[in-house]
Amino acid sequence: MDQLDALTLAMVSGKGGVGKTTLSCGFARRWAHQFPGDRVLLLSTDPAHSLGDVLNILVHDTPQPMPDLPNLQVRSLDAQALLQAFKTRYGQTLELLVERGSFVQGEDLTPVWNLNWPGLDELMSLLEIQRILRDGEADRVVVDMAPSGHTLSLFRLMDFLEELLQALELFQENHRVIQRSLTGRYTPDEADATLAEMTADLHAGRHLLQDATQTACLVVAIPEPMSLMETERLLRSLAELHISCRALFVNHSLSATAADPNDEIGATRLLEQQHLLSKFQFFAGDKPVFLMPQQRIEPIGGSALDALIQQVVPLMVSPSSPAPRVTTIALPKKISPSFEDFIAAGRRLVIVGGKGGVGKTTVAGAIAWGMAQRHPEAAVRVISIDPAHSLGDALAYQLGHQPTAITANLSAQEVSATHMLDQFRNDYLWELAAMMSGETAPDDALQIAYRPEAWRRIVAQALPGIDEMLALISVMELLESGEQQLIVLDTAPTGHLLRFLEMPVALGDWLGWIFKLWIKYQDVAGRVDLMGRLRSLRQRVMQAQKKLTDPTYTEFVGVTLAQAAVAAESARLLHSLTDKGVIQRYIVHNCYEPGQNLVEPAFDALTLIRLARLPRVFPSDCRYSPAPLGQVQLAADLIFL
Known part of the structure; x- marks a missing residue:
């Protein structure tokens, strides 16, 4: 794994349950051992944090050093706390910009910060990783990501943020035009500085994520067919997003020497593994594939993780391994109790x-x-x-x-979120964007933000976490x-x-806020x-x-x-x-x-x-x-x- 030591940001992802957190913890500890003079930070962006379970310590939003490795700090990001910090830094300016691009007054926007935001975990995580590396709080960062679907949502946030900033820039341009028309001149204000700062941060963050010399995604899988199929889709998506995948780790690999010849299911799994490993090797292309051996005892705590990482070896497999064939196998038996008949019980x-x-x-x-x-x-x-x-x-x-x-x-x-979002836009969002933009001004020079263009640019995006x-x-x-x-x-x-289970309350709160706005501004908003x-x-x-x-x-x-x-x-x-x-x-x-x-x-x-x-x-x-x-x-x- 020495070839991975040139990285400064390693993001670990894959199908749920394949051992992402285990590899993240073991890899971060390896870096801390290898580079005792470097500050190594291990982060979790998964809303269901598991770092503490694997490291066998309490983990919070405040970074804390590992007891046996003081140069390794561990942190589980708290999206709500990060949102409050973001609000403190940018809140007033962002409210001002939205006010300049709509009929809404700034005071009406304040409640938005207290609503449940779809995509909050991904958005705040992305911004915080950028900030940590920008401010030099760590020399090396290992990120335990959410499972593959939501990892890709986080990476795609870059496009959403870019469109959002361009929409805010339209709001600000409207303000500039008004000021010039009234005074003949324009003096840049705090909103201009904030937009410039956020745009620079976005470009730096995109460059960081797509810079293969210092950043890579380490993909974890297990030798099972469903993991193979999802891994192939993940690798393809990462390539489309220009995110480097530097290595593939196949966890829970079986050893032929340790196989029990009397275990029919185990022997079949070993045959199947050899067949699947050849496919993993094919999908990986020129990327190295590493095997993480199956452990008899679950690797919990620093010592067990260190021992596991030392057992990781490169894959050596023939690409022509045949699919397994079985003539006889004992099927498992039913074990009481069983589920009730859900339909007979009236469940829907x-x-x-x-x-x-x-x-x-x-x-x-x-x-x-x-x-x-x-x-x-x-x-x-x-x-x-x-x-x-x-x-x-x-x-x-x-x-x-x-x-x-x-x-x-x-x-x-x-x-399909894409299909549903298209329908949701047609049913509600396009018209809501037009309403938020306010009435069109008669002067063409003042139409920049009072027509739906800026709002439509926001709505046209794949909204994060939706x-x-x-x-x-x-x-x-x-x-x-x-x-x-x-x-x-x-x-x-x-x-x-x-x-998902919180979404009815969250969506209800958002709609309630929109109703309050409409009641206050219905003479301007219309749209009964x-x-x-x-x-x-x-x-x-x-x-x-x-x-x-x-x-x-x-x-x-x-x-x-x-x-x-x-x-x-x-x-x-x-x-x-x-x-x-x-x-x-x-x-x-x-x-x-x-x-x-x-x-x-x-x-x-x-x-x-x-x-x-x-x-x-x-x-x-x-x-x-x-x-x-x-x-x-x-x-x-x-x-x-």
């Missing part, structure tokens, strides 16, 4: 959630498959609302925004239609799942029809909130593994759900092996569903489809009576 919505990589997608697919098989008269749909969709991978179907029939009564879809809001609206519309008797949601990992449609949207959102917290309507199913860091995050999720009024009655212990127990006391009141590790290769004469769909079918048999 089942939400499957948990930390990335625990098997949410397989469990969601299995619940949908099992209910559809048991109730052939009922229409069942399974929907992915994770920006990094894996549902199609799990079902072995090419899915998109439009539903695809899997069986006669089971359909599946992967919600995925959760659009997913809510998509699910809401489907529930309202009554076309499906049961909807099963495959959600994003924990942090962004919680954002738009306000009527937005009121209807708010009522529908509030109804969705009631349904999410109604245990007779919505069932939340958590998925976890017998790993300390995973179980700890699952317990935190349970507490967060309770705080939000969402009832969780079930927890799925995925990849269960005899003798394993979940030691989290928080799970004691839940019904524990044990789902054994599923084979990834099936005999040709088996009644199940080939994997991965066969895994979903088998899991459905195992989790229902």
